[in-house]
Amino acid sequence: xxxxxxxxxxFRRDLRTSDNLALLEASKYHKVLPIYIYNPKDFFxxxxxxxxxxxxxxxxxxxxxxxxVYVGDEETIIEDLIKKLKCSKIFWNKVYEPNEEIxxxxxxxxxxxxxxxxxxxxxxxxxxxxxxxxxxxxxYKVYTAFWNFLRSKIGEPRIDLDAPKHVNYIKDSAVAxxxxxxxxxxxxxxxxxxxxxxxxxxxxQMLKKFxxxxxxxxxxxxxxxxxxxxxxxxxxxxxxxxSVNKIWHVxxxxxxxxxxxxxxxxxxxxxxxxxxxxKHFPNLSSNNYQxxxxxxxWKNNDVLLKFWQKGITxxxxxxxxxxxxxxxxxxxxxxxxxxxxFLVKNLLIDWRLGAQWFLDCLVDxxxxxxxxxxxxxxxxxxxxxxxxxxxxxxxxxxKFDSEGKYIKKFVPELKRLPTKYLFAxxxxxxxxxxxxxxxxxxxxxxxxxxxxxxxxxALQGYKKIS
DNA sequence: TGAAATGTTGGGGCG
DNA sequence: ACGCCCCAACATTTC
Numbered sequence: 336x337x338x339x340x341x342x343x344x345x346f347r348r349d350l351r352t353s354d355n356l357a358l359l360e361a362s363k364y365h366k367v368l369p370i371y372i373y374n375p376k377d378f379f380x381x382x383x384x385x386x387x388x389x390x391x392x393x394x395x396x397x398x399x400x401x402x403x404v405y406v407g408d409e410e411t412i413i414e415d416l417i418k419k420l421k422c423s424k425i426f427w428n429k430v431y432e433p434n435e436e437i438x439x440x441x442x443x444x445x446x447x448x449x450x451x452x453x454x455x456x457x458x459x460x461x462x463x464x465x466x467x468x469x470x471x472x473x474x475y476k477v478y479t480a481f482w483n484f485l486r487s488k489i490g491e492p493r494i495d496l497d498a499p500k501h502v503n504y505i506k507d508s509a510v511a512x513x514x515x516x517x518x519x520x521x522x523x524x525x526x527x528x529x530x531x532x533x534x535x536x537x538x539x540q541m542l543k544k545f546x547x548x549x550x551x552x553x554x555x556x557x558x559x560x561x562x563x564x565x566x567x568x569x570x571x572x573x574x575x576x577x578s579v580n581k582i583w584h585v586x587x588x589x590x591x592x593x594x595x596x597x598x599x600x601x602x603x604x605x606x607x608x609x610x611x612x613x614k615h616f617p618n619l620s621s622n623n624y625q626x627x628x629x630x631x632x633w634k635n636n637d638v639l640l641k642f643w644q645k646g647i648t649x650x651x652x653x654x655x656x657x658x659x660x661x662x663x664x665x666x667x668x669x670x671x672x673x674x675x676x677f678l679v680k681n682l683l684i685d686w687r688l689g690a691q692w693f694l695d696c697l698v699d700x701x702x703x704x705x706x707x708x709x710x711x712x713x714x715x716x717x718x719x720x721x722x723x724x725x726x727x728x729x730x731x732x733x734k735f736d737s738e739g740k741y742i743k744k745f746v747p748e749l750k751r752l753p754t755k756y757l758f759a760x761x762x763x764x765x766x767x768x769x770x771x772x773x774x775x776x777x778x779x780x781x782x783x784x785x786x787x788x789x790x791x792x793a794l795q796g797y798k799k800i801s
Numbered sequence: 802t803g804a805a806a807t808g809t810t811g812g813g814g815c816g
Numbered sequence: 817a818c819g820c821c822c823c824a825a826c827a828t829t830t831c
Contacts, residue, residue, distance in 0.1 A: 558802085672802065711802095723831045724803050731803090790804085794831060808828070815821090 341366040341420050341505065343413065345427035346402070347435070347575075349458050350394045351535040354495035354578035356456035357426040362499035368420060369504055370403045372412055373515045377434065380695035382664040383573075385524035386533050388517035390574050393534025395512065401504035404512055410441045417449055420507065425451060428458040428575070431610045432702050433617040459575055461492035461583055461603065464611045474615045478718045481608050482601065495581035527664050531570070531698060538571035542582060550591040554598040560656075560667035561740040566599065569665070569699035572606070579603060609707035612717055620706040621687065628715035630800045633685040642783050643678055644692055646745075649775075649782035651757060652732035653677050655745035662745070664698035669735055675712040676726040681789040683796065686713035714797070722797040725790050732758035748772075748779050 344361040346369060352358060361367045371391060379387070395402040405412045416422060425446060429439065439455060446453045457463055467481075467489070468474055475481035518524060531537075545566045549556075556564035571577045583603060586596055613619045623629055642648050646657030656670035666674070671693075678689040690709040694700045710716030714724075736742055739757040743750040749757060751771040756763035760773060761781055768775065775781050 669802075676803095720802075721831090725831090726802095727804060787805090791831095798831085804831090806828100806830070808826105810824100810826080812824095813822090816819095 340364060340424070341368055341422045342424040342426060343416060343422045344369045345413070345425060346371045346394065347427055348430045348573070349428040349575035350390045351538070351576050351578070352394075352397055352498035353535070354458065354581055355428065355498070355575075356458045356496075357428045357454070358502070359496060359499055360454055360456070361424075361426045362502045364424070365503060366505050367502050368403060368416065368422065368507060369398055369401060370405060370412075370416070370507075370509070372405045372407070372409050373517070374407065374409060376408075378694070379517075380697065380700045381519055381523060382527065382696050382698045383694075383700045384517040384519070385527055386531070386570055386574065386664075386698045388512060388515065389531075389533035390576060391512050391515075393536070393576075397535060398504050401506045402512075403507045403509035404515065405509055406515055409438050410445055413442060414445055414449070416507070417451055423451060425453050427455050429455050431460065431464065431614060433613070459579065460610055461579055461607055462489060464607070464614050467611060474611070475608075476612075476717050478605070478608055481611070482604055485604065491587075492580050492583050494584060495578045526662055527698065530663050533570070533574070533576065535576045538568070538577035541567055541571060542577060542585065546585060546589055546591075550586065550589060550595055550599065553591070553595040557598070558669050559735055560670050561736060561738070561744070565668065566602075567665070569701070569704075573699050573701045579606070606701075606704055609701075609703040612707055613703040616717075619710065620690065620702055623713075623715040624710055624717050625715050625719070627800050628713070631715075631796060632799075634683040635685055635688065636682070639682045639783060640678075640684055640688060642780075643674070643682060643684070643689075647780050647783075648677070649761065649780040650677065650728040650786075651742045651746050651749055651760065652728045652736060655736075655742045658745040660693075660696050664696065666697075667741075669731075670741075671708070672712060673726045673728060673731050675709060676724075677728060679713045680725045680793040681784055681786060683789065683793060686710065686715065722801070723794060725793060727786060729758045729786070746779070 342361050342364045344358055344367050349355055349357065391402065391404065413425065425442070443453055462485070467484070475484060545568065549564050549566065553564060556562050568577065568582065572579060583600065586599055589596065616624055643653070643657060646654040646661065648654055652670070653674050656666050656674045659670070660666040675686070675689055678684050679686050686709045690705055693705055707716060711719050714720055714722035732742065739754045742757055749760060749771070752760060752763065752773055753767060756767055760768065760779060761775060773779055
């Protein structure tokens with residue numbers, strides 16, 4: 336059974352031991368060299384780097400300190416390892432992103448040159464997205480059709496597997512995790528440490544908590560940002576600290592109401608759909624899917640962009656969202672839609688600038704989901720929101736944060752303002768503002784743009800390109 | 802996974 | 817009692 340040879344297990348976006356197909360394959364061999372390679376040429380946002388740092392530390396503990404970490408170019412490092420340790424096989428789980436697939440290709444040709452066997456697996460998506468074509472050979476461009484196809488024609492996702500019991504990990508002279516310099520010097524990340532615990536064990540605990548207390552009523556409650564009703568699994572999923580197949584099956588088998596389960600499973604499939612679209616349109620992060628949007632004349636304005644990024648737009652629900660992002664590394668899903676709509680359709684700023692900011696600030700920054708969702712909001716995407724769907728930040732606040740709890744949490748300078756005026760402070764009577772200690776333009780900004788005017792500008796702009 | 806503009810209806814105030 | 821007007825409240829259409 337076990338053969339006396341070293342195999343390389345290349346950890347990538349699969350920082351876990353359970354349901355890790357590459358690890359299961361590697362565990363059939365006598366000596367396993369587990370490696371992680373940090374390539375500074377890859378784009379990583381500041382928040383993601385912090386998460387990755389913590390996640391690698393966690394994985395290293397799980398592997399009893401045997402995780403080998405390197406910095407640099409993957410092909411060079413692996414070639415050196417093959418020579419140095421006489422490895423005969425390399426196993427990894429695929430990362431379904433264009434840049435990462437290029438690495439696979441170069442590794443495959445290196446392996447051929449060196450007569451090393453390579454095996455790669457899918458441990459990050461529910462299905463093999465290569466196989467999900469329409470009967471006419473094309474690919475699905477409408478989410479609902481994709482979902483219906485999966486539910487009617489494709490079976491349940493594969494059952495998740497346990498971690499192998501005994502693996503003989505070996506240690507090479509690699510660098511220390513802190514030498515990857517993933518943590519920013521200004522310690523911006525410190526605030527995350529009180530909120531998040533990256534790693535496989537924490538991921539499983541989060542899933543348990545979600546099942547125990549948040550899945551019930553998920554369908555309705557997930558819309559309200561002050562309710563703590565979302566799964567909070569996105570970062571764990573991004574880094575592969577938990578298996579999406581495992582999440583699927585435990586949710587499916589739980590005794591929560593069917594509606595709640597289905598709504599959540601649909602969210603997992605949105606993630607799947609994003610990867611699927613990225614596969615078919617590798618420029619999803621940089622190019623408009625609808626090329627007519629190439630002609631849209633964005634009014635990219637650095638000052639307005641800064642106000643948006645800092646959460647000082649004068650629209651409380653927007654500012655609360657942007658500050659939540661900065662302080663916690665995540666933003667409630669509904670608020671993401673509202674702030675994105677505002678950037679694109681009221682500030683008339685290119686969605687790519689918003690997407691970039693999100694990638695930098697989100698601990699769950701994910702190229703596929705982020706790009707797909709931004710294009711969805713902008714209207715340039717595949718199964719996109721209609722261009723005329725423009726969120727009114729005042730109405731959205733009243734509807735989904737009716738008591739103003741979310742706004743007051745992240746925009747504390749407004750916390751004494753009566754709820755009635757909280758969503759549009761510029762309409763509050765002077766006396767009320769005074770009582771609440773709010774001085775518009777001083778303690779809290781006046782709106783940086785007029786919603787109705789900019790809404791109409793956006794509509795005109797969209798009309799021009801359609 | 803909107804919102805605003807426009808259209809329609811029906812009850813109540815009022816001459 | 818009747819018609820007229822006003823305007824919520826709701827429905828439809830338009831962006």
